[in-house]
Amino acid sequence: MSFLEEMFSLKGCVAVVIGGGGVVAGAMADGLAKAGADIAILDLSLENAQAAAQRAEALGVRSLALQLDATSKEGLSRAEAAVTEALGDATILINAPGVNSSTPFFAIPEEEFDKIMRVNLKSMFLACQIFGKKMVTGGKGGS
Numbered sequence: 001m002s003f004l005e006e007m008f009s010l011k012g013c014v015a016v017v018i019g020g021g022g023v024v025a026g027a028m029a030d031g032l033a034k035a036g037a038d039i040a041i042l043d044l045s046l047e048n049a050q051a052a053a054q055r056a057e058a059l060g061v062r063s064l065a066l067q068l069d070a071t072s073k074e075g076l077s078r079a080e081a082a083v084t085e086a087l088g089d090a091t092i093l094i095n096a097p098g099v100n101s102s103t104p105f106f107a108i109p110e111e112e113f114d115k116i117m118r119v120n121l122k123s124m125f126l127a128c129q130i131f132g133k134k135m136v137t138g139g140k141g142g143s
Contacts, residue, residue, distance in 0.1 A: 010037035015092035016083055017041055018070050018127055021048025025096035026055075033059040037092060040083040042068040044097070062087055070097040070123035076130040084134070091142040093131045095124045 015032040019025040021043030033039050033056035041056070043049040046067035053063035064086045069075050083090055099119045101108055135142030 008035060010035040010092070013037040013091045014083065014087045014089060015039050015094065016079075016090045016131060017052075017094040017096065018068065018123070019043060019096035019098060020052050020094070021045050022096070022098070025094055026052045028094050028096065030055055030059075032092065032094075033061045033063070036061060038062040038087045040064040040066065040079075040087055040090070042066050042070070042079050044069060070127060071118045073126045073130070076126055080130050080134060089134060089138050089140050090131050091135065091140055093127065093135075093142065095127050097123050 010032060013036070015029070015037040017025050017029040017032070017039060020029040020039070020041035026048075029039050029041055029052050038061050039053065039056040041049040041052040041063065043052070043065075044067065046065065049065035049067065053065035056063040064083060066079050066082060068079050080090070097119055099116055101112055101116060103112060132142075
């Protein structure tokens with residue numbers, strides 16, 4: 001391992017990538033796996049999560065794929081427990097679930113806006129509470 005590879009190595013880290021079955025977060029998961037982190041892919045689509053987890057395993061790291069509704073605090077708590085059991089304590093959280101709208105701005109109904117806010121904002125808040133608390137209290141820290 002070169003000096004730079006060693007300096008930027010994430011071996012021994014466990015990265016949780018929420019939304020990791022998508023294009024952007026999937027690329028982040030791939031990069032973390034290339035740096036040596038074990039990867040938990042949490043996504044609404046189990047099929048997409050499994051594909052991302054397989055890419056990580058092909059890079060030589062352990063992975064876990066879970067289906068997750070990121071707007072559910074209970075679901076996030078169950079996911080955190082499953083990640084800890086399978087891979088160890090999370091030390092990296094990529095919080096990237098997301099939805100968008102093709103509805104023109106002035107025509108977006110409140111229900112659609114509420115869904116966008118639930119997925120794009122509330123889920124971030126909840127995941128930081130669940131995974132962040134363990135990072136703070138678990139003694140390993142995290143980012």
